[in-house]
Amino acid sequence: MYRKIIHIDMDAFYASVEQRDFPQYRGKPLIVGGMPEGRGGVVATASYEARKFGVRSAMPSKTAQRLCPEAIFVFPRFDAYKAVSRHIREIFHYYTDLIEPLSLDEAYLDVTNDKQGIGSAIEIAKQIRAAIKDELQLTASAGVSINKFVAKxxxxxxxxxxxxFIGPSKIESFMEELPVAKFYGVGKVTAAKMQGMGLHTGADLKKLSEEEMVRHFGKAGRFYYHIIRGVDNRPVQPHRETKSISVEDTYQQDLTTRAEMLPELETLSSRLAERLQRSGLKGRTITVKFKFHDFTIITRSLSMPELIHTEADLKMAAITILNNAPVDSKKVRLLGIGISNFELPVHKKEDSQLSLF
Structure with missing residues (x-):
């Protein structure tokens, strides 16, 4: 028996909440995130009016301002977004308790055996979207299929x-036509590598054996081999524990000195601090990831004596790691920073999901 999986993704979530709550922003290019005059500011979410100009999430705010000079910048209101997320989750629970939140604005639902006995995942997705629109005056997009990967x-x-809706009989043909850059989990660098090998669509990937996929793309190659054939047996995990949070960037021009890497790590630290603020988590172990021009990767970690979450603490740890990392005479094409070894405050342990969704 096939699973019935729904992936719900709110549309331009933060920006849509701001436009709903403040009529003066409606119909205008709105950017939620760091101010362009501040160092290291990045776009958290852009309204669809701003996206028409090429503004995207995680883009430096100064770049966003250059692309869209008329954009309105506002600081995020995470308490408001969390309150909306809790309401959305209540709507989900009317239909199923098998809910796996991925962030404040998206989640997987397994409705194979829905609580209302509706039986149709498509109908449930329609009802959820209608409820979100009626009760919250926001819109959501939904994907329906037999597994998580295709639904997303x-x-x-x-x-x-x-x-x-992508049904069982349509999955393989759909995946064969999909550009490799559209595969969830395939980043810019991997997509570029695939395209450089003449692999532009799922059909191209399908020509490689599982051994060839692993040889070219490591462990992820085995995952790609199966999902191109529509096989993804991962269950929806309603109590998934967050083990780490990370951010990373790939650079058009390789970074060759620590002086070039330092401001990039500071920017990444700012973004990581924003994600930690949204999640309500604090951690002890900071890890910096370096991917070099030849695609080799190294990571270096630092464990702190106290729980940290502030931008200042993250930057200090990142700088310490950078100063001791073996990156001399190296060409760095990607930097990442993550935090793990979490410990929730005592008063949140019994309801930890509220901090994540």
Whole structure:
């Protein structure tokens, strides 16, 4: 028996909440995130009016301002977004308790055996989207399929305010036509590597054996081999524990000195601090990831004596790691920073999901 999986993804979530709550922002290019005059500011979310100019999440705020000079910048209101997320989760629970939140604005739902006895995942997705619109005046896009991977890709096909169903008989043909850059989990560097090998679509990937996929792409190659054939047996995990949070960037020009890497790590630290603020988590272990021009990767970690979460503490740890990392005479094409070894405050342990969704 096939699973019935829904992936719900809110449309331009933070920006949509701001436009809902403040009529003066409606219909205008709105950017939620760091101010362009501040060092290291990045876009958290952009409204669809701003996206028409090429503004995207995680883009430096100064770049966003250059692309869209008329954009309105506002600071995020995470308490408001968390309150909306809790309401959305209540809507989900009317249909199923098998809910796996990925962030404040998206989640997987397993409705194979739905609580209302509706039986149709498509109908449930329609009802959820209608409830979100009626109760919260916001829109959500949904993907419906038999597994998580395909459902997530489907939810992105008709954004905003769309619903896409990819049934069992259509999965392989759909995946064969999909550009490799659209595969969830394939980043810019991996997509570029695939395209450099003449692999532009899922059909191209399908020509490689599992051994060839692993040889070219490491452990991820085995995952790609299966999902291109529509095979993804991962269950929806309603109590998934967050073990780490990280951010990373790939650079168009390689970084060759610590002086060039330092401001980039500071920017990444700012973004990581924002994610930690949203999640309500604090951690002890900071890890910096270096990917070099030849695609080799090293990581270096630092464990702190106290729990940290502030931007200042993250930057200090990142700088310490950078100063001791073996990166001399190296060309760095990607930097990442992450935090792990979490410990929730005592008063949140019994309801930890509220801090994540």
């Amino acid at each position: 890709i489907a939810s992105d096909q008709n954004k905003p305010d769309g619903l896409t």
